Amino acid sequence: MHDHLAPELMAATFLLEAVRDQLGSENHPCKEMVERRLEDPIKKLTKALKQTEKV
Numbered sequence: 001m002h003d004h005l006a007p008e009l010m011a012a013t014f015l016l017e018a019v020r021d022q023l024g025s026e027n028h029p030c031k032e033m034v035e036r037r038l039e040d041p042i043k044k045l046t047k048a049l050k051q052t053e054k055v
Helices: 001-025 029-054
Strands: none
Touching: 001 029
8 A cells, every 4th residue: 555655645745845945945934833733744654654664
């Protein structure tokens, strides 16, 4: 199952990183809030994918 999700999750991660970079380049006041709200879910997904690769 993760074989199908991994490319989509990677694409989403790159998109979110691009949004974060754009907010940073604009010195947008929401940049830090966006980073805080996205950081934990992305870490959890990455950890889950790594665990399924070991199986």
